[in-house]
Amino acid sequence: MKTKLQFLIFITISLISCGKKETFTNLNLDTSELKTIRINANEENLPKIDSLFSEVEFLKLQTTDKNLIGTIAQIIFLDSLILITDNSSAKSIYEFHNDGSFYRQIGNIGNGPNEYVSIDHVTPISNKKIISVLDLSQQKVIYYNYKGEFNSSEQMKFPYLYCEYLKTGEKVYYTSGLKGAGYPDWEENTLTVADTKNQILYGGFMNTYDTQKFTYTTSLPIRNFASEIYYAPSFSDTIYKIAKESVIAKYLIDIEWNKMPEIGRETTDEKFSDDTHRYFYFNGDFIEYNTPKNLDRKKENYICAK
Numbered sequence: 001m002k003t004k005l006q007f008l009i010f011i012t013i014s015l016i017s018c019g020k021k022e023t024f025t026n027l028n029l030d031t032s033e034l035k036t037i038r039i040n041a042n043e044e045n046l047p048k049i050d051s052l053f054s055e056v057e058f059l060k061l062q063t064t065d066k067n068l069i070g071t072i073a074q075i076i077f078l079d080s081l082i083l084i085t086d087n088s089s090a091k092s093i094y095e096f097h098n099d100g101s102f103y104r105q106i107g108n109i110g111n112g113p114n115e116y117v118s119i120d121h122v123t124p125i126s127n128k129k130i131i132s133v134l135d136l137s138q139q140k141v142i143y144y145n146y147k148g149e150f151n152s153s154e155q156m157k158f159p160y161l162y163c164e165y166l167k168t169g170e171k172v173y174y175t176s177g178l179k180g181a182g183y184p185d186w187e188e189n190t191l192t193v194a195d196t197k198n199q200i201l202y203g204g205f206m207n208t209y210d211t212q213k214f215t216y217t218t219s220l221p222i223r224n225f226a227s228e229i230y231y232a233p234s235f236s237d238t239i240y241k242i243a244k245e246s247v248i249a250k251y252l253i254d255i256e257w258n259k260m261p262e263i264g265r266e267t268t269d270e271k272f273s274d275d276t277h278r279y280f281y282f283n284g285d286f287i288e289y290n291t292p293k294n295l296d297r298k299k300e301n302y303i304c305a306k
Contacts, residue, residue: 027202028246034238035251041280042257062102067094074122076131078146083131087119093133095148106148107133114150116142121162126227127169134162157198164224169196172229172242174222176209191222191231193242204247205233214267218284225288232284235263239286253282 061069061084070089075082081103082096093106108115117137124131125143130151133142143151160173176190189203208214218234222242229242230250237255241248260279263272275281 027204029204030246030248032248033241034249036254037251038254038256040256059100061096061100064102067092067102067105069094073119076122076124078124078126078131081146083122083124085119085122091119093119093122095146104148106131106144107142107150111138113153114142123162123164123224125165125169127167132163132165160192162220162222164222164229166229166242166244167227168244170194170201170244171196171198172222172231175203176207176217176221176234190233191242191247193244201244202247205231205236208234208263208265208267210265213269214272215269216272221284223286228288230286230288232282232286234284235260235281237282255280255282 059082061082063069068090069084069086071086072084073087074085076085077083078095080098082098083106084094084096086092086094091109095103095106097103109117111117116133116135118135119133120136121134122131123134129146130143131146133144135142139156140153141156142153145151158175160175163171163173165171171194173192173194174190175192188207190205190207190209192203193201195201209217216234218232221232221234223230223232230239231242231247232239237253238249239251239253241250258280260275260281
């Protein structure tokens, strides 16, 4: 597989390219930076992901009776700290130093203003040195500083599944699956961007989720890499970069052989499940990163997708 337009993409046997008809609300779509990644899954020389790394290191985390971890939901790097969330077994958020030594627990289970009932998503707000904890059980967001100290809390203004924060403070919400929830202004969008006071700036990307018909989505379509926010709509062929005033189309994944048919409102769970065994598809997993140090090339951005 050749590198194309200064980036590299790694693709596994589950590739998808589905050109959905998108609908937007007050959205400025910028396609001037779009780069096409052409993939032919019939080729035999697809790159292996381990070819992108020169070494792998393991860090042992200190274990005490105060930080037992059952299931890791998120791993987040905060300056010189490592944050681990366990939202199912311990239902706790732990911080470790970069050497693996235990630092402290953030927050506690409970119904108080500085407590959470569920840990549905944890998001760093790097410009303020704050992390936000989404508690869908209580329909609220709790804020702590990097030292684990309670900062503030607020009730959710409208339903969403999780959000990330732009460097300028705006919020990027994932709002898929809201059909029939009583919010007609939102249910057609899977992406909604709001200012720091939760006033909506724009939204878009057709919501194909339907509790009675089509219930498939991809995992964590909004992602934060080096404080830049990217969005890969479920079962789409394009990865976007999110900005305050616009959505920038960055990467178009062009599947040249045996790609999945277009997904629309007529698609059912049964048909989609059958198609996943017959066609190649992009499952939404991707990482953008700088040129690996061991590669003898000028500084470039790379995208690793699955």
